[in-house]
Amino acid sequence: MRPLFARCADKTSALPGVRVERTANIPLAAWPVARPADRPRVSARRFAALLIVSACLSAALASWLPLQVSIVTVFLFAGPHNWLELRYFLMRLPARFGRSRNFFAVAFAGIGVLTLGYLALPALYYTNVWSGENWPVAIATWNTLLLLWLAALVILRSKQSSRRDWSWALPAAFALSAVNWLAPELFSLAIVYLHPLVALWFLDRHLRRTRSEWLRTYRRCLLLLPLLMVGMFWQLFGTPSLADDNGLAWRITQHAGGQLLPNVSTHLLVSMHVFLEMLHYGVWIIALPLIGATGAIWSTKTIPLARRRGGFPKTIAAILSCSLFAVAVLWMGFTLNYAATRDVYFAVAMAHVLAEAPFLLRMI
């Protein structure tokens, strides 16, 4: 069977009956429906009901037992959601970079440099290279590099189409950098809370391409999100802070911003953060793989880089296998020493947070 991208007729190709299409214009058929009769017939109403029930259940669980739910969800879903993200990104990589070569070069270079920088920060702190006073400057510098990298990606993406002019990204990045330098730790905390919402944007773009009939329903359901957050704020605002007398509870509350916002109940902060994380895990583990997917998720036939002539099927399979092994190691680490494994995981997981940016831009 010929690869998907070569099926269409090419006006310029020397080979008759072969047309090359831009990857961005090809519908997301990587998980195509084999036969229309096999496609599960779920109405938009049932989809909306599933979304609403899931969101309400997540908010209720996160509000009721924030620490316990945080521990359980990270243990169960952190590794698998990273693996599924990797699989999705591999599927979104074009078979040949072509005009997107510069974009992906900047993307991968940025992911590498920023991840190494992020990992180096605490290491340099513990070796006393940074003093306590310079810590905000170090964080602000890293945040500034992140913002400039994002601006570069946005501008490079806009140059791939003459109809787009996204040069406003540069003044926006500078403005956000200014805010960042005023309060770098709060800016980093804002990233912690905003990152889970990026998955909702991915789902929006994915629905636009594969299930456009559900898109309007999905966007209406998104209106429930601020209502749920306001409701959680109203209910949990006056609650006493969580007891953080052990190392793990202290880590969880600090991750949610307990030290940066001492006037806000850590019960509220942790609940809000856990709720957003559950939405994030739900999108990557359940929604995206199920919507429009057929075949096994471990199959590499739907990955363009593995499928094309002269591709890398064995390399892609090895990457996916090693990633599965890493998930198993992560579970073992959580079982043996949850707190330490959690620290290591959230440091290394910055790479997946960064990787979401270029792939989301490719879908816009």
Added chain:
Amino acid sequence: MKRTLILSTAICALLISAIYAFGDIARPKVSPSPGEGKIVFHTSLLVTSDSKASEARLQISQETLKRIREATADASVNESLTQRIVHSSTRTMMAGVFMFLAVSFAGVWLARSSQRRGRKAVAAVLLGAFALGAGAIIVRANAGPPGYLRWQGLPQNLTKGRPTGGGVQIEIVPGDDGMKLIVPLRIEEKSSEE
């Protein structure tokens, strides 16, 4: 003319005489102000009751005590967010540089954008204004509601044996009067019917 001159002279004489009048007022006595405390950092405090305890106890975590020691040992103690920004020249300068760059590049973008993109230009200006406003709010505001709101339930909670938590500023004061906890309670005076 003569009347105007006389009137002006009389007014000036009246005004000049006021200087002598004020000059005769005794200077306010400057009472020696008590030693002012220095806020070293902000953390959280939980006030709870224990019916079985015989003495009041103030439990300080090791991390908090460590921070108190570090803060008092260091001249530039942990200050409020506003004070940290104001006293951090590096961060203030960098924020100013990036604000300047943002306004400059936004101006260039607005000048180059066509009339059809007027709405986008307005959105960009609003975004810039929002960023500046957010920065001002972050500098000037303390995250969360005023601290005293969290302590309003303290009397009832103590009666019912429930804990009450909120923010607390650790303030080091001169002297040797032990420790004092000042709780921001807004007490409503009940009008008594006589």
